[in-house]
Amino acid sequence: MNPKTKSILKSIGAVFTGILINVIPAIAIDAILHITNCYPPMGERMSDNLFILAISYRLALAILGGFYTAKLSPYSPIGHVIVLGVIGTIASTLGHIQMGDQGPAWYSIGLIVISIPLSWLGGFIYLKRRG
Known part of the structure; x- marks a missing residue:
């Protein structure tokens, strides 16, 4: 496997791991x-x-997902974390639409708003701990 393909697969794996850390425990x-x-x-x-x-x-879980996405990323940890946050924003927006009146608007809108910042925070914590 060439290095570029390996890097792409590691990138996908890092973001996918962050998604799993967000979704499965929740x-x-x-x-x-x-x-x-x-x-x-x-x-x-x-x-x-x-x-x-x-x-x-x-x-x-959003912070933890960001932490591990950054940790597993082959390069540009914050870039990978932002991708995770964007995916979380999209998923949360779809959840907000699906939720309808089954819950308070602040809850589902809150999930949309926090996806990128908390994913970023997890990546930031990883980078600070790494030194």
């Missing part, structure tokens, strides 16, 4: 909270306090 936590009745059954509207809980772990 889905797992949501499922656990529904199963344990901390969240209401699927399809029922949650209280604002529960949406605060949901956004809190999504904030942490």
Whole structure:
């Protein structure tokens, strides 16, 4: 495999890892909270306090995803993190449209707004720790 192809694959892998770090734990936590009745059954509207809980772990996961995307990127860690944030913004926008009136607007709009800054923050933390 030539070096350019290898670099492209590493770039895709870095961003994909960041996506997985954002998505898989959030889905797992949501499922656990529904199963344990901390969240209401699927399809029922949650209280604002529960949406605060949901956004809190999504904030942490966005930072963690940015951290590992930067760590795994073969070059330009912040560039890779911005790509991750843009993908998160697009996914959150689609989620906002799909969510409709099932939750407060601040929650889904908040996810749109934080995608790029928190992904960047995770990359920034990685670069600061790396030295």
